Amino acid sequence: VSLEQLFHPRGVAVIGSTARGKLGYALIEQLLAGGFLAVYAINPKALGAMSAPGFSRLRDIPDPVDLAVIASPASTVAGVLEECGIAGIKAAVIITSGFSEAGNAAAEEEIKRIARDYGIRFVGPNCAGIVNTHHKLFPTLETRPPPGVTALVTQSGALGGAVLSWAQEQGLGFSKFASYGNGADLAETELLEYLADDPETEVVALYIESVRDGDRFRRAVHELTRIKPLVVIKAGRSQAGRRATLSHTGSMAGSDAVYDAVFRQSGAIRVANVEEMFDLCKGFVSLPPIPGRRLAIVTNSGGPGVLAADRAEVIGLKVVEPSADVKEKLARFLPGHGAFGNPIDLTVEGTEEGYRRTLLAMLEGESGYDAALAIDVGTPYLASLSLARGIVAAADATGKPLVANFMAGETVASSLPFLQEHGIPHFATGERAVTVLGRMVSYQEQKEGKRPLPEPAPPAVTLPPSPILEPQAMQWLAAQGIPVPPFRFAEDEFQALQACREIGYPVVMKVVSPQILHKSESGGVILSICDDEGAHNAYRSIRSRLPAALGVLIVPMIREGKEVLIGISCDPQFGPVVAFGLGGIYTEVWRDLSLRVAPVDLVEAREMICGISAYPILAGVRGEAASDLEALAEAIVTVSQLPFRAPEIEELDCNPVFVLPRGLLVGDVRIIPSKVEIPPIAQHP
């Protein structure tokens, strides 16, 4: 309800000086210019500005006011919020800066407390304001965008403002805009939750440097992307970028790879920069859903067609040859003896009618392509506008998604507004057009394959007492349903020999000691023990090197199967994360790892397995037997629930896991419990 008052207030009070050049004055000017007339100026001298009457206290305003826009000095904001509470105003936009971002965390805590006490919801402080074009509401200093169906939520006010300026230039309209600044109250997550249900918003764009409540954020994104696309820029990918983020917002940025995992799992589309965000919003706003990956390219010059086809392959679109059916249709009006490829180059002979008929033949009917890119490499001697007409006619007749790349400059200047008016998005290069289509298909696919987020299992088990030695860890893991090989713990040489015989040669002997972290490196692991003599020697070798050992663990020597690792670690923002990859140097050297926020379901686990580059090795290269990938997927699912079943787990490493032609076995496991309760992440140190 409070967000309703934020975006649909009956009246707006602007708190701050109305002297010319002051924030308060500028905000009133902008509100009035945007067409919102119920504006009231609040300042000690009760001075009005333009048509807005002035009052010295909020409670003096005779008309209903739902939103306070606060631009008065930082020291006054707490008092103003108190006043809002007394006057019954439940929503505020705090433009004023000088809070946690300037090291003044106490002042921010105070305004949070007051807002909580009075049930006030607010954006800011230190923000660039909000916009609701459909309510003619512009309490912001940024450019007023034209109305549209895209909403923009941004952690950086200035970047948001730049996007609005750009949008104005490019004709992209907005439904809502919210810059939440320090995010002391409302921030990315609640705004996304609101926008998911906002009937005026069809596409959401988000700029973040960090998130507050990781779990709620990813649930919000998951829900939102069931209904409408979310295009995200997450800054702070690099070391340098991260440093800047820290100093900018004073908040802690999670590992970038985990953010990637979150976006992938929850269905958001991550882009690298504002240009890509723009392109994608243009596509979503203008085009129908893209049913599949087969792309037709029609051009009047080979070069740009080839470049677009190159890009299509990278982004996962299929620039396949026309079917026999389509070729037959093309042959009715195109020269070329039926030898039509894709891209189709109509050459400089391409006319309005040529574009229209070619695109129709490519797109129409069941067997038609899923989408098309039409390129006009505008030259002074071609009538670009007539080609645009042909393209629009084809789009209208087929209802299929069609994008355009009209190059360049003056020669195509008249075509671009025509295309835009007729709902054909155009892009500066064919590569950018193709990138948009590829990402839109991926969104469509995730939407259609959407499943509920898997729920964490309830806490059910405790860990063995620390330090958790390998025998205890193996036993515990087996009890959780993860297969481990038979093993024996032996404290002396006699027991060890006995154990080796019971397990059956060949065996592996490993040191058991709470002091030894790197067993192999310290000579504590002996492989391929083949007989009693080997067992004697192995035991004595371990004892003499590592006299402090508690004993040895004996397991069968596993020689078949592929070695992989399944691990759990804890992300400060998003909690337990499950990782999968090939073991050993593979993962390290090639960084070839699938990462997901835990828990995952079977479908996600299968995608993790297919998602590593080394997947062909598991699937079986060169006629080798395939590994039991279904058992592997099940193990990943089980491991991903362990940190919830046993919340003491801080880290867990099954490495190696031997994936056999049938089933799997965990060769080694390490469990690190969280000794101390991790305190909640401080937002504003």
Added chain:
Amino acid sequence: VSLEQLFHPRGVAVIGSTARGKLGYALIEQLLAGGFLAVYAINPKALGAMSAPGFSRLRDIPDPVDLAVIASPASTVAGVLEECGIAGIKAAVIITSGFSEAGNAAAEEEIKRIARDYGIRFVGPNCAGIVNTHHKLFPTLETRPPPGVTALVTQSGALGGAVLSWAQEQGLGFSKFASYGNGADLAETELLEYLADDPETEVVALYIESVRDGDRFRRAVHELTRIKPLVVIKAGRSQAGRRATLSHTGSMAGSDAVYDAVFRQSGAIRVANVEEMFDLCKGFVSLPPIPGRRLAIVTNSGGPGVLAADRAEVIGLKVVEPSADVKEKLARFLPGHGAFGNPIDLTVEGTEEGYRRTLLAMLEGESGYDAALAIDVGTPYLASLSLARGIVAAADATGKPLVANFMAGETVASSLPFLQEHGIPHFATGERAVTVLGRMVSYQEQKEGKRPLPEPAPPAVTLPPSPILEPQAMQWLAAQGIPVPPFRFAEDEFQALQACREIGYPVVMKVVSPQILHKSESGGVILSICDDEGAHNAYRSIRSRLPAALGVLIVPMIREGKEVLIGISCDPQFGPVVAFGLGGIYTEVWRDLSLRVAPVDLVEAREMICGISAYPILAGVRGEAASDLEALAEAIVTVSQLPFRAPEIEELDCNPVFVLPRGLLVGDVRIIPSKVEIPPIAQHP
């Protein structure tokens, strides 16, 4: 000399109809409009056009004419060239299409022959013409670009035209433009050779789909990039793109990875699309050479700064923290208690003076950064133009490279022309600006490290007679100076046993047979033979499985070292290519291979070794001994010369090569001779 006449003719004859709307008319109109006045119209009726007088024959023109621009029908072109020859005209631009690109190879051969006979050099046919702005020469139908220092050579006329239109809009000037169409005579290579020496050209941009003479091309690029940068788009990267290229130009495209190798080795900068080409040309035209990789970012909003820093890390620039020295300078005028990072966020408080002083402090002096990016996230309440002034002042005072990203739209509209006038290139996003800087540094580094291209060794040796069995191949390889382990060939069991003892256990036994290609898969390789009994069993096993074998090869079992592969294959465009990677599945699965056109020198070989992702494995991970990388580099150099020393080699595979802590040994080698002389690549089938 002929190219001189092409680009600096005294007079130009346009051959073709001068009726309104015809090519001939349009060309004359364009030439005159561009300011070139010595234009003559040639057509059967001797009709002039505008101020150009008409003649029916070239030889009738009373004034000196050096260039014929041919736009008459394809069937007449041969006759026109004859006439040129008779009239002493040595340069031609053949706009007319309908030659090899339309399946008419014979007509193209004929005009090539006539041109050769008369010593005429021409561009085309099927091309968009040429431009020399400094000679006011515009025999083209494309947009007339403003004069400048960038030259554009393009295989696709229409794409070239689009670039010119775009350039006009963006204010990028051109020195020369050449669209060579089918490239029947002059094409990419000779045009690059010409431009290398052209004093009016400082930057060269090239669009190609294929090249003709690979060796000469890469030598031309190598020479050009010693003097000036070359920015290349090579289309046809993808399968789909390749198909389109084939049908577009009728010429054969080499493997894309080989093109990558060629550009890397010869110093060209490959970009993916026209936008990147543009950005880079803008950078090269405006900026001084960039001395190093340390980048300063100064912004008035955190977000865009972070995004630019993210991109900098990807492109290899170092957004390092300011040195103590710089911090001290900053502390003199900036608030923040000396805690300055990079990016430096001046916030909305950033002024002209703030930008100027901050940039000065970051850039000036020996210890200053190598380059800077200044970001203004233009908002309606900031005076963008004054920030631009501060930036220009800093650039002028330091002489250091400075780029700008002013976002966006109306709010910065007045700043962009100001920046441009003052030689500060600006880009739509900070990421694009940073990408340009990164690539410029790479160009600078290759220029400074430039070495002569290694020369191929003269033919000196012959291969053993075919089929080349492994013992012969090993012996031959050893004779070329590549270390191989001791080996014995044995025809019967007694010899085999003897051989095993001579080599010394453990050994490997391998089948020798011209019929068996995959020795391991067919059970023809037995590893780790430890004693006489093992040798007996191994011999019998091979004999019984593979009765047709000629015998067995016995080599020592090598258990240390890293396995790599060094291979030679033949590229249709560029000849022998040398490949290096880890052996086995590594290379296949991760496509982790270094590729270079052969031969390579030691420096290049070392770069090949460092260039694979798996390099850390060779360098020694986890405290392992390092491998002898210098011996490996020497072996790569030697192998890269083998196809020249022994030109019969079509393919050669040393796999595995065991790189030892000291030295290396080739474990297996396969040599495939070229049975038949490969016919020269047909250009126009």
